[in-house]
Each structure stands twice: as C-alpha cells, then as structure tokens.
Amino acid sequence: xxxxxxxxxxxxxxxxxxxxxxxxxxxxxxxxxxxxxxxxxxxxxxxxxxxxxxxxxxxxxxxxxxxxxxxxxxxxxxxxxxxxxxxxxxxxxxxxxxxxxxxxxxxxxxxxxxxxxxxxxxxxxxxxxxxxxxxxxxxxxxxxxxxxxxxxxxxxxxxxxxxxxxxxxxxxxxxxxxxxxxxxxxxxxxxxxxxxxxxxxxxxxxxxxxxxxxxxxxxxxxxxxxxxxxxxxxxxxxxxxxxxxxxxxxxxxxxxxxxxxxxxxxxxxxxxxxxxxxxxxxxxxxxxxxxxxxxxxxxxxxxxxxxxxxxxxxxxxxxxxxxxxxxxxxxxxxxxxxxxxxxxxxxxxxxxxxxxxxxxxxxxxxxxxxxxxxxxxxxxxxxxxxxxxxxxxxxxxxxxxxxxxx
Amino acid sequence: xxxxxxxxxxxxxxxxxxxxxxxxxxxxxxxxxxxxxxxxxxxxxxxxxxxxxxxxxxxxxxxx
Numbered sequence: 001x002x003x004x005x006x007x008x009x010x011x012x013x014x015x016x017x018x019x020x021x022x023x024x025x026x027x028x029x030x031x032x033x034x035x036x037x038x039x040x041x042x043x044x045x046x047x048x049x050x051x052x053x054x055x056x057x058x059x060x061x062x063x064x065x066x067x068x069x070x071x072x073x074x075x076x077x078x079x080x081x082x083x084x085x086x087x088x089x090x091x092x093x094x095x096x097x098x099x100x101x102x103x104x105x106x107x108x109x110x111x112x113x114x115x116x117x118x119x120x121x122x123x124x125x126x127x128x129x130x131x132x133x134x135x136x137x138x139x140x141x142x143x144x145x146x147x148x149x150x151x152x153x154x155x156x157x158x159x160x161x162x163x164x165x166x167x168x169x170x171x172x173x174x175x176x177x178x179x180x181x182x183x184x185x186x187x188x189x190x191x192x193x194x195x196x197x198x199x200x201x202x203x204x205x206x207x208x209x210x211x212x213x214x215x216x217x218x219x220x221x222x223x224x225x226x227x228x229x230x231x232x233x234x235x236x237x238x239x240x241x242x243x244x245x246x247x248x249x250x251x252x253x254x255x256x257x258x259x260x261x262x263x264x265x266x267x268x269x270x271x272x273x274x275x276x277x278x279x280x281x282x283x284x285x286x287x288x289x290x291x292x293x294x295x296x297x298x299x300x301x302x303x304x305x306x307x308x309x310x311x312x313x314x315x316x317x318x319x320x321x322x323x324x325x326x327x328x329x330x331x332x333x334x335x336x337x338x339x340x341x342x343x344x345x346x347x348x349x350x351x352x353x354x355x356x357x358x359x360x361x362x363x364x365x366x367x368x369x370x371x372x373x374x375x376x377x378x379x380x381x382x383x384x385x386x387x388x389x390x391x392x393x394x395x396x397x398x399x400x401x402x403x404x405x406x
Numbered sequence: 407x408x409x410x411x412x413x414x415x416x417x418x419x420x421x422x423x424x425x426x427x428x429x430x431x432x433x434x435x436x437x438x439x440x441x442x443x444x445x446x447x448x449x450x451x452x453x454x455x456x457x458x459x460x461x462x463x464x465x466x467x468x469x470x
Contacts, residue, residue: 108435115436116420280424284460342459350462354417359436362420 007046014039017052019076019294019317025391032322033334041308048080050315051308054322056329056346058306062297063318063350068305069297070099071353075393076296077188080313093242094235096353103352109224109231110239110356113161113217119359122160126364129156130371138375142382145263145372145400150255153368154248157360161243163216164205175201176248202240206233217243243357250293251361253396254347255368257290258283260397261336262373263381268338273377276370282338283365288345289336291321294393295349320346321395378405407446408469409454411438415465422457422466429454430466438465 010021013031018024024031035042035054042052053059062069072091073081091097095106112118133152137143155176164172175198185191206218213219221236262269272279297316304310324345327333331342348355355361381387382401390398409429411422418436422429429446430438446454458466 111418111435115418115434116423116432341456344460344462346462348419348462351417354419358418359420 014042015044016046017042017044017050017317018046019052019393020391025389025395028321028395029325029334032319032325036322036326041306043308047076047078047315048313049311050076050317051305051310052317052319054319054326056323056326059318059320059323059346060350062305062316063346063353066100066103066352068300068303068310069316070300071103071295071297072097072099073298074296076315076317081298090235091238093238093245095239095356096242096246097238100352105226106235106239107352107356109221109226110217113220114356114360116359119363122157122360123363123367125160126153126157126367127371129153130368131375134371134375141404143376143379143402143404145259145402146252146256146397147399149372150259150368150396150400151252153255153364154251154361157251157364158243158247161217161247162205162240163209163214163218168201172201176244179244198244199241202244203237206236206240246355247357247360249390249394249396250355251357251364253292253390253394254287254290254361254365256397256400257292257395258286258365258369259372259402260381260387260400261286261290262369263379263400263402265336266380268336269373269378271338272369273373276373278339279366279369280362281340283362283369284343284345285336285338285340286365287347288324288330288340288343290395291324291345291347292394292396293347293349293355294319294321294395295353296393317393318349320349376402376404379403380405407451407454408444409440409446409457410444410467410469411440412465412467413437413439415463417463417465419462421460421462425460426450426453426457430457 010016010018014035032054040053040055040058044050053062074096089099089102095103098106130153133149137148159172179195179198185194209218210222213222218240221231221239224231272282295318297318299310299312299314301312325333348358379402382403386399386401387397388399390396416437420432420436422438423432429441429450431441432438454468458468
C-alpha cells in the first residue's frame with residue numbers, strides 16, 4: 001500500500017504541475033483542456049524541474065527529437081537525475097532507455113518476438129486464460145474488473161512469453177503483485193525495495209535458462225549475437241525487467257479503463273454485445289480516449305524550446321493521453337465515438353520508441369473484451385465512489401467493482 | 407491508385423495491414439510494406455485512404 005508523502009496541493013497546473021496531485025489522478029482531462037488553451041507547455045519546479053507539453057503538435061515534435069532529449073530515464077523520479085542517471089545510450093532497461101544509435105540495435109533484437117505473426121499465434125492461449133479467469137468469478141454478483149480480471153491477463157501473458165515454469169506460478173504472481181503495488185508507491189526507495197524480490201527471481205530464472213535453454217524470450221535473448229558478440233548480462237536482465245514493467249500495468253490499465261467505460265455507457269456496451277466485430281475499432285477508441293501511458297524524457301543540454309528555457313536534466317512529461325484529446329488533431333476530441341473510423345492516436349507513443357508490445361497489447365484488449373462481454377453481457381458500476389485510479393505515468397482503474405446484471 | 411510505405415517514417419504501429427490486409431503486410435520486425443507493386447484494385451481505394459488516415463506516423467503514401 002502507498003505511504004503518504006506530504007506535498008502541497010497544486011493551485012496552478014501551468015506553473016506547478018504535478019502528475020501525482022489528487023486532482024490530476026482523479027480526473028486529469030479538464031486540467032489538460034485548460035492548459036491546451038492557456039499554456040501548452042506547462043512548467044513545474046517539482047521533481048527538480050520539468051515541462052509538460054499538452055498539444056498533439058508539441059508532443060509529436062519532442063517524441064521525434066532525439067537530438068535534444070534523451071530516454072535514459074523515462075519515469076519521473078523525485079529529483080534531478082544529474083550524473084547519477086544511467087548513461088546513454090544503453091540505459092538500464094534497453095531499448096526503452098536507449099538513445100540512437102544503440103537504440104536501434106536493442107530494438108531490432110526484441111521486435112521479431114513481438115511482431116504481428118508470433119503475437120497472433122498466442123491468441124488461443126490468451127483466450128483460454130480469459131475464459132478461465134471469468135469462470136472463477138461467474139457466480140459472483142460483484143466482479144472486480146481490475147483486480148479479478150484485467151490485472152491477471154498481462155501478468156499471465158508475460159509469464160507465457162518468459163516461459164516461467166508452471167510450478168513457479170504462485171511465486172511469480174506474488175512477486176508481481178508486490179512489484180505492481182510498488183508501481184503506485186510514491187517513495188522511489190520503497191518502490192525499488194518492493195521490486196527487489198521479483199528482480200532476484202528473474203536473475204535466478206536467467207541463470208537457470210543459461211544452463212537449460214528453452215523456447216522462450218529469455219532463451220532467445222541469451223542466444224542472440226550482435227556483431228559476433230552475445231548480449232551483455234545486464235542487457236538481457238534489463239530487457240526482461242522492461243517486459244515486466246512495461247507489459248503488465250499498462251495493459252491492465254487499458255483493459256480496466258475499457259471495462260469502466262462499458263460499465264458507465266450502456267449504449268456502447270450493448271453495441272459491442274450486438275456487433276462484436278466492432279471490437280477492434282472500439283479498442284482503438286478506448287486507446288485514444290483512455291490512453292494509459294505518459295513517458296518521460298530528459299533535456300540533454302540547455303535549449304530554448306519555443307521560448308521555454310529548458311535546462312540540462314529538466315524532466316519532460318510526454319503527455320500522449322493529453323495529445324489524444326487535442327481538438328486540433330481529432331474531430332470531436334472530447335467525445336468517445338465507439339465506431340470512430342479515423343483514429344491516428346498516440347496511445348503507443350510516436351517515433352523510434354513506439355511501444356514494442358503494441359501488437360500484444362491490442363490482442364489482449366480485444367480478447368479480454370470479447371470474452372468478458374460473452375460471459376457478462378450486462379453489467380454496471382457497483383459503486384461509483386469506490387472506483388480508484390492509479391497515480392503516476394500509467395493511468396487505469398485499480399478498484400473497479402462491477403455489478404453483474406442478469 | 408498506388409500505395410507505398412515510407413520506410414523512414416514507419417515505426418510498426420501496424421494500422422495499415424490491420425485495416426487493409428490485402429494492400430499491406432508486415433515484415434519480421436512488424437513494419438509495414440505494400441503488397442506486390444502497390445497497385446490498388448478498383449473498389450479498394452477507400453481502404454487505402456482509411457489506412458493512410460490511421461497511420462500515426464504519416465508513413466502511408468498514395469499516388470493517384
């Protein structure tokens with residue numbers, strides 16, 4: 001559970017933004033709408049100093065500019081990272097933490113495993129998993145869309161990708177559970193502490209896989225050679241950790257937010273029950289409207305960005321979710337349109353760091369929603385006031401009690 | 407009508423081959439490419455335009 005860090009509440013998001021402020025966590029959209037009109041690059045002195053671009057145009061510009069910004073740290077910490085931050089171009093969790101030219105090498109290593117064809121081959125197992133999760137709660141009057149369902153889908157899919165031994169399932173789930181609770185932990189030291197058991201477990205699995213290779217992502221990473229050289233152990237470990245942290249709470253949030261929407265919009269829920277072939281189109285609108293992920297960058301050197309005096313090591317919070325609501329980029333941007341045909345959203349980012357797991361995330365969302373609606377075609381929020389949203393750079397419902405209606 | 411993908415812009419979002427699988431396909435990295443010579447059969451023009459309108463990187467090119 002989270003510990004309280006006393007921070008003054010934000011009074012002006014244009015000059016003192018904080019993505020962990022309770023007002024932002026509860027409902028960030030009115031804040032972003034106002035900033036877009038009044039101050040499209042907001043500033044804060046919190047976290048050692050940072051900037052928050054809000055428009056589609058500015059977010060695109062920064063996401064595509066690897067000359068002025070580095071990805072060596074993509075999650076905002078409590079202070080300026082300074083010289084303690086992991087060095088470019090590799091970073092701790094390649095390739096998300098890598099800059100060019102190394103970035104392309106690290107990315108090409110993992111992309112084939114996450115390309116459309118190998119991902120499509122996972123569909124039957126994802127479907128089987130969703131069915132089995134739903135069977136466990138099928139007689140419940142109240143089902144928690146987040147903690148009974150959405151959370152377990154990506155956690156189990158990652159387990160599948162990494163080829164973790166079946167007898168470790170409970171252990172892995174426990175470590176993941178503790179690490180994921182740490183996702184919402186505001187104190188970075190505590191967060192690291194909560195992540196440690198999972199790290200130790202992964203180290204053991206990597207060592208075991210070195211001795212006994214299998215048909216899984218870890219064995220593949222161990223076998224890859226770049227320029228005749230095997231990958232450094234810290235590269236392999238970093239990429240496995242990346243799969244864990246980038247592959248779980250993100251998709252968990254996206255599935256949860258979709259269920260939240262369907263629970264609060266009966267006409268959209270009924271439309272998908274009647275026309276399940278519309279689900280892939282709807283998934284794109286869920287991704288646009290409830291985009292869960294914002295990524296961070298660091299300013300490389302002092303630099304003037306459209307009149308904003310950015311300093312070396314200032315944070316940039318890349319507001320992909322805010323860009324997705326920009327009326328200059330989307331018609332009726334503030335309206336959820338379940339059959340929106342033209343949808344150039346940025347939920348998976350833009351440029352060289354496009355989410356490497358986007359094919360997998362889409363598959364999980366699609367199958368999760370298809371199976372949920374088949375099992376429970378009619379449901380509503382059991383208690384609106386009990387719904388809570390995660391704090392930080394990944395936004396999704398963490399408590400989502402749904403009343404199953406006959 | 408003829409379609410192509412600008413390989414310098416494409417980042418593998420996968421919208422083109424999901425929306426218009428007859429016109430586009432994906433390579434081993436998940437990046438898109440136009441099928442065959444990229445010529446669009448009569449009646450598929452709207453699909454090509456839909457793929458173009460949904461590419462976040464503006465990587466789908468159409469010659470009319």
